Amino acid sequence: MAEHVILFAGPMGAGKTTAIESLSEIETIRTEANNTDRETADKDTTTVALDYGEITVGDEDKVRLYGVPGQRRFNFMWTILKERAVGLVLLVNNDAADPIQELADFLDEFGDLHEKGGVVVCVTRSDVATSPHIDQYAEKIREVLPGRMIPVFTADARNTDQMRTCLMSLIANIEMTAMIAASQERAA
Template sequence: MRDCKIVFTGTPGAGKTTAIGAISDTPPVVTDVPNRDPSLAKERTTVGMDYGEVVIADLVRVRLFGTPGQVRFDFLWPILAHKAMGLVILVDNSRPDPLADLRLYLDAFAEQLEHTACVIGIGRTESHATPSLQFFVDELVRRGRVFPVLPVDVRERDQVLMLLDCVLAQVEARNRAGLGLPGLRRTRRGG
């Protein structure tokens, strides 16, 4: 079986914990605590990381890591992203400035994005249609980045798996083209 690491990141409430829980084949490990930040409209918040695993087609075990969203924990972001093959940036379209949120995470992960596959998942588009997906694409173009931008309901397993498929397709395409993106690692049977 081959093995890879994918990191989910984004603002508090963007759905990192929920996304990992929606697709993990094992009960996810979460480090949620009661929220004491009045600026966050949620009861619990991640302060360390989330972790889960999903096996795709009995061929690839994807280790799923979720970052805490609060900027005060940004020192954990590069630690969790170390040796990741892919990054899923989740954006909550109901927040006051979702494009600024995207910019924050593009800047924070700029070094990793030079050699890591990425997909942008935009949540809550059904209730908050603006900005449209095109605005996110335009922001990426302004920064010289080309990544898939997809609407996503992080509660829906199939939609979160689509985000993973996009990341894994980029990894495979870059490997076939010899562009230096790290390939999937083989793991020992049973471990």
């Protein structure tokens, strides 16, 4: 069975756990602890190891969805989970103090996944904070990863359709990038 590991990363409170729940067809495995860091994100619990969900596609493929903790103090989990990943859904909450900088920080950590497969950025809570606009995220991506085309969407992590759009776009981009690379290789 072919495994396709997709990572869900992003700052605390961006909606990673919820996004995986929206997509997974199994009951998600969550490793949440009571959140004592209310200054960073005002929510009751926070992921401290990983979240896990999956989608089985026929008899041959399984899409494994791993959520990593948002806080940098858990970056050892980032390293562990990144090794097997072929794609990244990077979630950023638009009502954070400096979401564009958070995007840059996470791209700095996870941007290499674009070379291994692909990355898609989901801007959450854009209904709560209407700015920055996704153009500004796209601009930052061009600055941090010049020459790369990373899809940016606004999304509600609770909305299964929207999260499917994000996931499908990620996979479409991964496959298309591979196809272009193969075509160019043959042409060379």
